[in-house]
Amino acid sequence: MTDFCDRAAALEEAQRGDALDAQQRRSGLVGKTVSDSAHKCQVCTHPIPRARREAYPGTQTCRHCQAELEAATAGGATKCK
Numbered sequence: 755m756t757d758f759c760d761r762a763a764a765l766e767e768a769q770r771g772d773a774l775d776a777q778q779r780r781s782g783l784v785g786k787t788v789s790d791s792a793h794k795c796q797v798c799t800h801p802i803p804r805a806r807r808e809a810y811p812g813t814q815t816c817r818h819c820q821a822e823l824e825a826a827t828a829g830g831a832t833k834c835k
């Protein structure tokens with residue numbers, strides 16, 4: 755049972771890493787560092803918290819604006835169907 759749980763945990767970790775890598779490639783943040791992150795959102799100019807700058811090196815938008823941008827992108831893709 756432990757072997758099964760270990761394999762499942764390893765698979766989950768690998769899939770999470772792949773998903774994070776894919777997200778980073780889509781967002782154009784590959785190779786960026788924390789120092790590339792904006793201190794103020796490029797959309798609404800609100801401060802971007804340090805935790806977000808560290809979690810998403812190179813980020814240029816706050817969490818709220820990024821969610822709106824991604825929702826708008828997803829909405830556009832849905833309309834094409």
Ligand SMILES: [Zn+2]
Nearest residue numbers: 795798816819
């Ligand atoms: Zn913003």
